[in-house]
Amino acid sequence: MRVLFSALALASTVAAVTSVAVGAPQSREENALQQAIAAPGRSPENVARDRFRHPAATLRFFGVEPDDTVVEIWPGGGWYTEILAPYLRARGTLWEAAPMPDGLKAIRRMQAETPEVYGTIRTAAFPATSGQSGVPDGSADVVLTFRNAHNWQMAGPETAQAAFDQMYSMLKPGGTLGVVDHRLGEDQTGIAEGDSGYMKAGTIIAYAEKAGFKLADRSDVNANPKDTHDHPKGVWTLPPTYSLGDTDRAQYAAIGESDRMTLRFVKPE
Structure with missing residues (x-):
């Protein structure tokens, strides 16, 4: 069930994630994506x-398959x-989880x-x-969570840790957590994590490992070397x-x- 995308996800470079042999037929999963x-x-x-945002390469890296x-x-x-x-839609199940009720307004509008x-999306708090x-x-x-960990950091370390703890609980043993967020360099100083919209990968890894x-693995598929991170209004200065x-x-x-980290975690068997 998870053979193709798990193999692709082993590589952390963009080239490894996105490469397909010239002339090779696409798999059913690749066609669906x-x-x-x-x-x-x-x-x-x-x-x-x-x-x-490189959705194809990102979802391949995280190993998302259509029957998941x-x-x-x-x-x-x-x-x-x-x-x-x-x-x-055809073979899998999608849950959308956010603060109730306002966090899912856009999703419910899309469904309507x-x-x-x-129509088959399941919702949860x-x-x-x-x-x-x-x-x-x-x-x-x-x-999966895209550009949200900095919001939990803004609310405080306890809130951030609780989020990772809850994500751990909802996964099956062997399941995958995929995180994308605005990346701050590990050695950069003078820029507040969370409040700037940026976070250090080490901070997110610490929360995840504590959970x-x-x-x-980690990938640079969503990296942007043009981003200096030191903008007047944080990450929101950018498009x-x-x-x-x-x-x-x-x-x-x-x-x-923004320059973004792409991190893949596993819940141990």
Whole structure:
């Protein structure tokens, strides 16, 4: 079930993650992923960001297969949901987990507007408070979270640790946690983790390992060497937010979206 993507995910370089033998036929899984990325239901604004977010290579690296049970934590406006929902629709299961009820407004709107694509998504509270239903423990093959760990850091180390603890609980033994976030250099100083939108990989790894995860691999597929990280309004200075408005907009557009870490963890068997 997990042979093809697990093999691909062993490489941490972009070339290793994305390489396909010239002329080789695509697998059923690869075809399904490419079709999901090219689905006409994706918004043009989201498609325009593919060159910065590399969804095909990222999901291959994390080993996401179309028959998996996948949990997306804090989906926001649903950028990755537009890809994951059609990819998992036929054979897999997709959970979207966020603070209830506001955290899933965009996902519910997507379901209502295009039920043929999003109608089977399951929703859960994350974090789940008293009386709320979370993702069942030990039910997920893969848990994914994109550009969210810095938000938990902003709320404090205890909040961040609790998030990783809960993600650990919802995974099956042997399951995968995939984390993408804005990366701060390990030796960079004078830039606040969390509040700037950036985090050090070492900080995220420490939270994950304390929860019980093992770091399996890391990739530079979402790296951006043009990003110096020292922007007036943190990561939100860059596209797509442009928090400075028109001030130096061309300069920040030339940088592109942020430099990002891509980390794959495993819950031990």
